[in-house]
Amino acid sequence: MVDDFKPSVAILDPISSLASAGTTADVYAALMRLIDFLKNRRITCMCTSLSTEGIDGDRAAVGVSSLMDTWILVKDLESTGERNRGLYVLKSRGMAHSNQIHEFRLTSSGVQLRDVYLGPPGVPTGAARAAHKSMPRQTGRRRRTVT
Secondary structure, three states, X not given: OHHHHXXXXXXXXXXXXXXXXXXXXXXXXXXXHXXXXXXXXXXXXXXXXXXOOOHHHOHHXXXXXXXXXXXXXXXXXXXXXXXXXXXXEEEEOOOOOOOOOEEEEEEOOEEEEOXXXXXXXXXXXXXXXXXXXXXXXXXXXXXXXXX
């Protein structure tokens, strides 16, 4: 099908569901063959993985991460009675990238990545961010991207 359709991008959503298809070694081997197949045909492969424990709690994801050139993590950030999303680049082989958590928002206008904003308690998001920005004599500052 790949040879007939000739896609420029393939999406595997979610690879975490493959865990029930066999042993961890079997799933890793199948993913390794598939990703290698796609890379050899210069097809960008985007994979998602669902995990409630994050990367440290998902052993299969840790093993597969060595196959990926770039690994982006979306994480729940809970504070001040809200749950917001943070996005950061866990790794990106061969290129400079930010090491900071950016607020990731899904809006009626599409996906938004907010600039990093630091306030007294760390990285405020959502309503906490708005409250900090409206405070007189704001002490928050933006951080530069590390390259």
